[in-house]
Amino acid sequence: MHAVILSIGDELVLGQTVDTNSAWLAQQLVSHGIQTAWHQTLCDEQPGIVRALRQAAEDADFVLVSGGLGPTEDDLTREALAEAMGVDLVVDAASLAQLEAFFARRNRPMPQRNRVQAMHPRGSSMIVNHHGTAPGLKAGLGRAVVYVMPGVPREMQHMFTDSVLPELAAAAGDLVILTTRINTFGLGESDLAQRLGDLMVRERNPKVGTTVSDGFCCVRIRSEFPDHATAATRLDATVEAVTRAVGPTVFGRDEQTLAENLVALLKQEHLTVATAESCTGGLVGTMITDVPGSSAVYRGGWVTYSDAMKAAQLGVPEDMLAVHGAVSEPVVRAMAAGALHHSGAELAVSLTGIAGPDGGTPDKPVGTVWIGLAARRHDGGTHVEAALVRNHGDRAAIRDRSAKCALQMLRFHIMGVPLDEVQWLKRAGPLSSAPTA
């Protein structure tokens, strides 16, 4: 079984919007044993869409189209599908009623333009959109089945999962392809490859590869066998071998984020955490609270962007700020200790650094970030440690990597693993973790 994916939209061809739908669809397809033959990005021009639809219907069993179903004049996919099929457009009464209900729920009159969204090529059927105003379309074209879905990723994903995937899965072929991803943070790609060694040999099945994305080094595993049981068993064995080879920087599989893993770990250990952020401006708090249910383990935090806030809110001594500067080990330690004290949490993490592009000095170049961690000790005292990370990249990358280092530092502390395993902290410079009372 083969599929072709078409993405429609001037904004995609011009590059004004990144096409995330094709990757998402390809991923869904491959996990159900359907290979994507090719993928094309097309303008909002009817003749081009018609030609591509016809070509795709010759090459594949399924044609998955997203985009061009909106209410405006530059949305031409339904017209193009009708032309490719050689039929006219007709109004679907049920879809029109559903559209009107959608706007009624939001207490708004339905704009006249939206009426076109209730039209479809004669002989095609409409797919209900529970998450937006554009119904999808299903039609036969030559020997292929064409599914047209909205371009808005959330709407497309819901429609694909609810209405399209069950039909594709039922028709899927013999070869079972299972894929998974092991997520790591704290090792470079070459180092990861050296740890993986022979696991990465090209001929291996399951196949093992690495990719880098947003500072994460991920290990991709792809298991291809005629039957599901073998594919699953061999995949699991490779997952275990990879996890053992890589070590504790592994934090999760597939879509699991570093923050999700941390929140699960905090719940398991009945611990709560607080944050004190300067250069990251709230990003660590944002990452933790991205996780549903994080309120069980996250007390909250401070964004002490100014020195005055560091002193007034976290009790960082003003003379310490004056002598050592805001980006320094004593200040990051005082921030962590202050956040622990004022939040009542069992753990606190703090960050202060230079995210750039300006503000760097020879001593403290852009990318210099101190991370502090404070924890309540069983004897009632406070353990405080600090690490220095020197990030490369632009402001966004420096902030992102620093926030992730802070999350990984919390994980390692909870698991009792030495920080040395996080190369980006270890290799970065002097590491200090002397406990203080």
Place this chain on the structure above:
Amino acid sequence: MHAVILSIGDELVLGQTVDTNSAWLAQQLVSHGIQTAWHQTLCDEQPGIVRALRQAAEDADFVLVSGGLGPTEDDLTREALAEAMGVDLVVDAASLAQLEAFFARRNRPMPQRNRVQAMHPRGSSMIVNHHGTAPGLKAGLGRAVVYVMPGVPREMQHMFTDSVLPELAAAAGDLVILTTRINTFGLGESDLAQRLGDLMVRERNPKVGTTVSDGFCCVRIRSEFPDHATAATRLDATVEAVTRAVGPTVFGRDEQTLAENLVALLKQEHLTVATAESCTGGLVGTMITDVPGSSAVYRGGWVTYSDAMKAAQLGVPEDMLAVHGAVSEPVVRAMAAGALHHSGAELAVSLTGIAGPDGGTPDKPVGTVWIGLAARRHDGGTHVEAALVRNHGDRAAIRDRSAKCALQMLRFHIMGVPLDEVQWLKRAGPLSSAPTA
């Protein structure tokens, strides 16, 4: 002049990674009058890459390839280019020295695997990579020029801008294509289209279209004329017409973010701001501090995720929390007033809501978010207002839209524009903005 864009990587075909490089490259090309003929995503398999390179070299003047230059065994682009050219691979001494220097700067020994990154097809030249370990490649293939760049977006973008674009621009053709994007927040796509009216007629040049992305409704403008002066003049006139038609929800052009516009406005008015966040967990602070130089206008803030933090840090009365609940108008007002008082800023914004997926009630369904704004009055008193927004979508969307509503609410307050213009606040429910002493 035509280009073909090839993206190499199993992870792209499988959909494990989204290909952002193609969109970025297409955007760069079109702004220099070079049309992208097609775009293909390919596996890390040598035969497929060789065939695609040969096909691309027949169809286009320039072939832009990204990916497959890494140090691991599944990186095969340089081997494929050599095979397509019918030559062998040779070591480049200068590149080898540069690679060794890259690792030396990071105080790490160079892994043996990275050596292959100093090799290139005989007859090709290498392109220096100032931001990573993989040098790029430039080679003639048939009548086309092939540029191979790293797959890591940051490295690819630097290499393209510094070394590839100047060569392409010099060779570019006659038709000048200028594009821009007008960014808005707070109007739906249909409403935007109704305001734009005839500006969206298909035959118009400059062409006007709309796209939705991350809650932003953007107006794309594309101006195509034989000479640069006409293209620029007509583009500017359309920008002005669009801006006038849409109104104050417009916050910027092209890559300007809502937070960048807000920070610029705060600087211009010599105002500072503080944040008090519950459901957004630090996202508003993160958005503001994403902007370089935001320290001039942002004091910092609180992530009061627990009721205890709201009471202890912002002075929200405990009986108010008990009577009205944390997600309520009195609480959001008290949070904003508390943040204003404790930060010393001239403005404070606060958020409390239900981001889901759990925690909704019939009265306060998931997506219910109160936003508060406090400002110092000239008479020494405090103005406090609040708005209710009812967001649709998942947890991430609810948090993101809420944070953007808060930024837009600050903008409107500073500009003295009534909140009614932000449909998502106005249409959402009761709006209250009575000043309190």
